[in-house]
Amino acid sequence: MTLKTLSRLLMISSAIGFAFFLSCKAGKTEIDSEKAWKRADKIISEIVVPEFPDRTFNVADYGAKADGSTNNSEAFKKAIAACNGAGGGMVLVPAGKYLTGPIHLKSNVNFHLAEGAEILFSKEKSDYLPMVHTSYEGVELMNYSPLIYAFEQENIAVTGKGTFNGQANNGNWWPWSGADRYGFKEGMQEQKNEHNLPRLRKMNEEGTPVAERTFGEGHQLRPTFFEPFGCENVLVKGVTFTNAPFWVMHPIKSNNVTVDGVTVRSHGPNNDGCDPEYSKNVHIKNCLFDTGDDCIAIKSGRNNDGRRVAIPSENIVVENCVMKDGHGGVVMGSEISAGVRNVFVRNCQMDSPNLDRAIRIKTNTLRGGFVENVYVKDVQVGQVKEAVLKINTYYGIYANQEGEYIPTIKNIYMENVQVENGGEYGILIKGREQSPVENVNFTNVTIKSTETPLSVENCEPIKFINTTINGQKY
CATH class of the missing domain: 2.160.20.10 (Single-stranded right-handed beta-helix, Pectin lyase-like)
Incomplete structure (x- = not known):
């Protein structure tokens, strides 16, 4: 039996157990408050929080440079691949400023920011290509990669005391929202133009296959910041997110998600703090949300x-x-x-x-x-x-x-x-x-x-x- 199958069976049994203590009388639902909150504790106890082997892969050993200007995409990719290939562990980002394109996580990898580490995400839109299977406002599509992305992976984490800076402000991603206060100026392309949201909405209505819903270059739909898509056992702990292009944390079709002690300080357009979507068994605790949405x-x-x-x-x-x-x-x-x-x-x-x-x-x-x-x-x-x-x-x-x-x-x-x-x-x-x-x-x-x-x-x-x-x- 696979981990995904086992997880789904547990969720079905949990739903049955939850329904058991809801009793209907004359069409009205009555509930025992104490039992309800015991159910919350049970949900928490059943969430699988990923653990990782005691192995460390320092990004500096793979060529990463903390100068704020060198693009470290390849160094990060190599460190993540090495960690995954060895059976898992921690990819360590030491203190300093690191420029990079999108970070794609693999199974059994804990991407860890040391205190004083800041990841600066590239302002070059082409760095977020090729397109990946993602989602925009509840509709799946092929689009720019999220800044941190994992697709159908198990046991992944983003941890530490450092900061992920999306650099979406100052004329970067935010003007595509079409709002003057975020840098939009007359004559710019924006998300409401016919080739963007209206086109995606029509594809949704017509049931266009996701693989044919291609956007990315030439379109103005902003990527999410952190998106585990179809993942099992996800941990986000201790880090800070700022200057997000769009939604900050977006676990989609994912099970067993823990968000612990995260700080979100991001006041851009549609900067929701955490948006679980089609997701089950999610625990969000000890977080600070200071958001634009x-x-x-x-x-x-x-x-x-x-x-x-x-x-x-x-x-x-x-x-x-x-x-x-x-x-x-x-x-x-x-x-x-x-x-x-x-x-x-x-x-x-x-x-x-x-x-x-x-x-x-x-x-x-x-x-x-x-x-x-x-x-x-x-x-x-x-x-x-x-x-x-x-x-x-x-x-x-x-x-x-x-x-x-x-x-x-x-x-x-x-x-x-x-x-x-x-x-x-x-x-x-x-x-x-x-x-x-x-x-x-x-x-x-x-x-x-x-x-x-x-x-x-x-x-x-x-x-x-x-x-x-x-x-x-x-």
Whole structure:
């Protein structure tokens, strides 16, 4: 039995076990909070964290130069190949500045940055060719390589106290977003041009094979920063990411992912901190997110692509993290067509006048999908701009966001949540008449101040236990 098969069997048994303690009475779901959080602990205990042989491959021995100007792509490639060929170990990057193109990880390799090491990623777009199988906003395609990439590998890690600097600012990748504040100027090519996103969207609608969805040179779709694609047993620990072209950490179709003690300081366009997509058994802990978009955004494909792949993102635990800045603290969507289930968030701090929402679920009838079994506990919120909890089934930043796929959202639990300033809304929910939001629960929640305590459409009555908003008990 392969490791991948064993992992999938374990996940199936975990899902069965999880469903066992959810009991339905008269169509309503009831849950024992203590059992739910024991389930979170069980998920964590079952995640395989990779370990590596005690062998070190110093990139300097393969020709790497820490001068900030020599391109070290070949030296890094040789060190990774040697490590992989020997059966695994650590590829060590000593202190200093190292320029490189994309880094492609192989099985059983721990790519380790020593304290004082900084990786500077090349600004030459041609360095990120040939194209690789990747994804853009929930749609698979052939495009520029992510800055750090692994495809169908096992037991990989990126660790250490150093910094990965994507150098996407200052006129590099960011202008392709089309936003003036990121360097876009009239006459430049950008992602919304017909040969970019509209072309990719059409390929998604028509079911074009991924191998034929070729972009890369001559197109303006930015690569992700760190992307393990179809990988087993992934660890990201201790490092700092900054100046990302696009999403920062994007585990896609991957199982057993641990993100521990990572710092993300990246305020570029679409600079989400961590976006698990079609991924299972994910543990995000002890991290600082200071981002230009969502801190954590859980995804599962956009529209037809999500329905084609049909792998929900599930069994995701977020704990002991600080969400300093970003559009949302923990978000599900909007690329969510294959669904999301079993998300646990505990012991986190969220506090910024620029942080729009603490917990957010966003979809529409083109995306469809489902969100179920979301648990939030022991969270401190200083201030958010729009809402503490926002659920929106009419999400759309583009035109024509209505379709035939009615989303379902149910079993949302918030417990022991303390909020100083809830912004415009304490709770903002827009469900669908055909499929109202079900079973939203607030227990021991205090929102000291907010402009509008509740704005709720097409949702079952929210269950309040010992909850106070603007001094009023609910």
